[in-house]
Amino acid sequence: MSARRDFVKMHGLGNDFVVVDARQEPFAPSPARVRALADRREGIGFDQLIVIEPADDTGDVFMRIYNADGGEVSACGNATRCVAARLFAHGASSPLLIETRAGVLTAWPSGDGRISVDMGPARTDWDAIPLAEPADTLHLDLGVPGVPEVVAVNVGNPHAVAFVPDAEAVALDTLGPRVEHHAMFPERANASFATVLDGETIRLRVWERGAGITRACGTAACAVCVAAVRRGLTGRQVTVHLDGGPLELAWRERDGHVIKTGPAAVSFTGQVDESAIAA
Numbered sequence: 001m002s003a004r005r006d007f008v009k010m011h012g013l014g015n016d017f018v019v020v021d022a023r024q025e026p027f028a029p030s031p032a033r034v035r036a037l038a039d040r041r042e043g044i045g046f047d048q049l050i051v052i053e054p055a056d057d058t059g060d061v062f063m064r065i066y067n068a069d070g071g072e073v074s075a076c077g078n079a080t081r082c083v084a085a086r087l088f089a090h091g092a093s094s095p096l097l098i099e100t101r102a103g104v105l106t107a108w109p110s111g112d113g114r115i116s117v118d119m120g121p122a123r124t125d126w127d128a129i130p131l132a133e134p135a136d137t138l139h140l141d142l143g144v145p146g147v148p149e150v151v152a153v154n155v156g157n158p159h160a161v162a163f164v165p166d167a168e169a170v171a172l173d174t175l176g177p178r179v180e181h182h183a184m185f186p187e188r189a190n191a192s193f194a195t196v197l198d199g200e201t202i203r204l205r206v207w208e209r210g211a212g213i214t215r216a217c218g219t220a221a222c223a224v225c226v227a228a229v230r231r232g233l234t235g236r237q238v239t240v241h242l243d244g245g246p247l248e249l250a251w252r253e254r255d256g257h258v259i260k261t262g263p264a265a266v267s268f269t270g271q272v273d274e275s276a277i278a279a
């Protein structure tokens with residue numbers, strides 16, 4: 001008998017997700033099944049598969065995150081807004097506590113149709129993310145002259161941020177994978193190329209670990225905000241312009257938490273016959 005699962009296809013600024021609500025019936029796809037579902041020609045297609053599960057602890061729900069390459073990861077900023085928007089639309093009360101492998105995140109409607117999320121604390125010390133060997137500064141040998149030092153930031157997942165003179169000119173499809181798979185990052189890394197436009201505006205292009213070029217990455221926007229403040233390049237509140245549009249970020253002084261505000265949209269709903277998708 002074939003198993004049919006309801007899903008909703010959602011996106012945050014074009015960073016797209018298939019969201020499966022598994023609170024009543026478990027859904028635990030193998031990495032091969034995730035890759036098959038992620039295939040944009042033969043599957044449904046997404047950057048991340050998101051599974052909503054019953055809360056383990058103090059939260060309202062648990063959010064499990066799989067990259068398109070089948071790997072399970074700890075954080076996804078845009079999907080957190082999408083899950084919150086979906087649950088608010090179905091009557092959940094605010095604030096909503098979303099458990100992830102990286103901690104419990106709090107989400108609320110921002111009052112203008114968008115969703116705000118407290119993404120928790122960000123770390124930018126030299127050991128913020130797993131490195132192959134200790135390093136105070138990260139000058140990656142990418143085989144391309146002119147790529148500056150990279151800043152490591154942890155927002156529940158690992159980010160490598162490079163501030164470049166012109167993010168538009170970066171060859172994301174070649175530099176992104178070199179950063180993601182660089183020997184310094186044993187757990188790989190999400191790669192951000194950012195240009196500071198003024199003290200409150202940043203242009204950002206992202207190569208995501210396990211998904212490649214995406215139109216937006218919420219945790220990368222948080223990482224870039226924190227890295228820019230640490231470098232004295234911007235104030236603590238910035239608008240980050242991704243390929244899919246803007247996100248508002250604030251790095252809160254009192255507790256080091258990053259607050260992110262942006263849209264969340266439903267594209268369509270559907271049902272997948274799991275046996276029809278080879279794994």
Ligand SMILES: N[C@@H](CCC[C@H](N)C(=O)O)C(=O)O
Nearest residue numbers: 076077078157209217218219
């Ligand atoms: N799209 C996400 C990040 C998804 C996980 C990331 N690719 C990783 O491997 O850590 C976002 O909006 O933050």
